[in-house]
Amino acid sequence: MSEATTLKLRGLKKAFGEQVVLGGIDMDIPLGSHTTVIGKSGTGKSVLLKCISGLMAPDAGSIAAGDEKGAPPCSYMFQQNALFDSMTVEENVALPLREKGKAKATEIKKRVSDLLEQLDLTAARKKYPAEISGGMKKRVALARALITNPEIILFDEPTTGLDPQRKYSVFDMIRSYRKRFGFTVIMVSHDVPEVFEISDKIAWLDAGEIKYWGTPDDLLANPPEDLKPFLNPQLSPA
Amino acid sequence: MISKVGRHSIRLVSELGELAGFSGKASVALPGQRHIMEKLTRSIFEIGVRCVPITLIVGLFTGLVLGLQLYYVLTKFSSESLLGQAVALSIILEIGPVFTAIMIVGQAGSALSAEIGIQRNAEQIDALHTMQINPIGFLVSPRLWAAIIAFPILTTFFDLIGIYGGYLTGVELLGVDPGAYWNRIYEAVSVQNIVNGLLKALVFGIVTTMICAFQGYYTHLKSDIPGARGVSQTTTRAVVYSSIAILMFDYLITSFQMAS
The missing domain is CATH 3.40.50.300 (P-loop containing nucleotide triphosphate hydrolases)
Structure with missing residues (x-):
C-alpha cells in the first residue's frame, strides 16, 4: 500500500x-x-x-x-463490464492473477474462491457471463477488479x-x-x-x-x- | 485525381508500416506470456484441427477435378501416363498451399478477425491493458505461432488427399495404369518441390493471420461505422485482403523459387 x-x-x-x-x-x-x-x-x-x-x-x-x-x-470497471464471454465467472476473476504475478495455481484458486464467496458469487462460479444477470456481471467485474488488491x-x-x-x-x-x-x-x-x-x-x-x-x-x-x-x-x- | 492516388498511396504505405509493427510485436510477445502451451494448443485446435474437414473435402474434390481435366489434356498428346506427375506437381507447388490458405482464412481467419473486433468493442482489450496484460501477446501471438504450425500441416493433408483424388479419377475411373501414376509421382516430385510448397504455406500462414488479427484489433480505427457493422466491415476486409495477399505472395515466392 x-x-x-x-x-x-x-x-x-x-x-x-x-x-x-x-x-x-x-x-x-x-x-x-x-x-x-x-x-x-x-x-x-x-x-x-x-x-x-x-x-x-x-x-x-x-x-x-x-x-x-x-x-x-488501480483497477478499472468498464461501462459494459468487459468480461470475457468465453471464460467462466471463476476464470474471469482469476485472469489477472493467472496472467501476471507469481501466484501458484492452488493459491489463485483459494483467493478466487474466497473472493467469490465474499461477493456472493460462489453459485455462479462455473457459469459464463451470458448466463448470469446484469447485477451479477457487475459483481464479477468488481471481483476481477479486487482480486489484485488495488488501492x-x-x-x-x-x-x-x-x-x-x-x-x-x-x-x-x-x-x-x-x-x-x-x-x-x-x-x-x-x-x-x-x-x-x-x-x-x-x-x-x-x-x-x-x-x-x-x-x-x-x-x-x-x-x-x-x-x-x-x-x-x-x-x-x- | 493525382492527389487522390497520392493520398491512397500514403495511406497504404502507412497501413503496411503499422501492420509490420503489429506483426513484429506479435512475433516476439509469446515468450512473455504465461501458460504458453495451453494457449498454443487452443489456437492450434481453432486454426488447425477445426479446419481439417474443410481442407480434406476441398482437397479431395480439387484432386478429382484436376485428375479429370489433366487426363483429357494429356490424352491429346498421348501422355496420360504423366497424369500422376502433373496432378502432384500442380497440387504440391501451387494449388495445395493457395487453396488451403484460402480455406483457413475463410474459416479461422474471419473468426479471428471478428472475435478480436468484438473484444475491442466490448472494451476487453482495454481491460487487458488495465490488468497489465499485453493484449497482443495474449490474443494474437498464440494464433500467429499456431498458424505457423498449422498451415504447413494442413497443406500436407490437402496435398495427400488431392493426389489421391487425382488417382481416383485417373486410375479408378479413366483407366490410367496405377503403377505409372505412382511411379511418375515418385520420379518427378523432389524434396525441394515439397519444401517450396510448404514454404509458401508458412508465409501464407504468417501474412493472413497478421492481416486478420490487425483488422480486428484496430476495428475501431479501420471501420467507417462503429459497433457490429464496423466489425462486419473489418472482417470482410480481413478476408478480402488476405485472399489478395495469398495470390500476391504466391506470385512473388514462385518467382524467387523459379529464379533460384
Whole structure:
C-alpha cells in the first residue's frame, strides 16, 4: 500500500486533434475516499479516468501519489463490464492473477474462491457471463477488479443501462465493498443526485475544466450559479 | 485525381508500416506470456484441427477435378501416363498451399478477425491493458505461432488427399495404369518441390493471420461505422485482403523459387 494520502493530478491536458477534452485538470483526490466526477456526456469524464489508469497518455500534466509518479495500482470497471464471454465467472476473476504475478495455481484458486464467496458469487462460479444477470456481471467485474488488491478502483458509469432498483443496488454494492476492502473509488456517473449519497467528494467537469470540487453537502447547500442548470432538472421531480 | 492516388498511396504505405509493427510485436510477445502451451494448443485446435474437414473435402474434390481435366489434356498428346506427375506437381507447388490458405482464412481467419473486433468493442482489450496484460501477446501471438504450425500441416493433408483424388479419377475411373501414376509421382516430385510448397504455406500462414488479427484489433480505427457493422466491415476486409495477399505472395515466392 502507498504511504501517500492524496492522488495529485496537476495540469492534466488531453486533446484529440483540435478538440480539447481536458484543458488542465488539477485535483487532490484523498486516498481511501469516494470521489465522483459528474458532468454532461462528452465532457471528458471517461478520458480523465483513462488518463488516471494509464490507458491513455495525457498530452501534458502529471499524476502522482506522494513522491511516486503515476497512480498507485488501480483497477478499472468498464461501462459494459468487459468480461470475457468465453471464460467462466471463476476464470474471469482469476485472469489477472493467472496472467501476471507469481501466484501458484492452488493459491489463485483459494483467493478466487474466497473472493467469490465474499461477493456472493460462489453459485455462479462455473457459469459464463451470458448466463448470469446484469447485477451479477457487475459483481464479477468488481471481483476481477479486487482480486489484485488495488488501492484504487476506477468506475466508468457503472449503472449505465440499469433500472432504478438495480442502480441503487450497484451503488450499495460499491459503498459496502469499499467499506469492507478499503479501496479508493474514483467514479464517473450521470446519476445525480443518487451519487451524492455515496460520495465523499464531487467533481464537476465541464468544458475540460473542473468547475466544482467539494463535498456533496456543500454542493447541495450552495450550488454554484453555473452548475444549477445541470443539477436542477435532475434534482427536481420529473 | 493525382492527389487522390497520392493520398491512397500514403495511406497504404502507412497501413503496411503499422501492420509490420503489429506483426513484429506479435512475433516476439509469446515468450512473455504465461501458460504458453495451453494457449498454443487452443489456437492450434481453432486454426488447425477445426479446419481439417474443410481442407480434406476441398482437397479431395480439387484432386478429382484436376485428375479429370489433366487426363483429357494429356490424352491429346498421348501422355496420360504423366497424369500422376502433373496432378502432384500442380497440387504440391501451387494449388495445395493457395487453396488451403484460402480455406483457413475463410474459416479461422474471419473468426479471428471478428472475435478480436468484438473484444475491442466490448472494451476487453482495454481491460487487458488495465490488468497489465499485453493484449497482443495474449490474443494474437498464440494464433500467429499456431498458424505457423498449422498451415504447413494442413497443406500436407490437402496435398495427400488431392493426389489421391487425382488417382481416383485417373486410375479408378479413366483407366490410367496405377503403377505409372505412382511411379511418375515418385520420379518427378523432389524434396525441394515439397519444401517450396510448404514454404509458401508458412508465409501464407504468417501474412493472413497478421492481416486478420490487425483488422480486428484496430476495428475501431479501420471501420467507417462503429459497433457490429464496423466489425462486419473489418472482417470482410480481413478476408478480402488476405485472399489478395495469398495470390500476391504466391506470385512473388514462385518467382524467387523459379529464379533460384
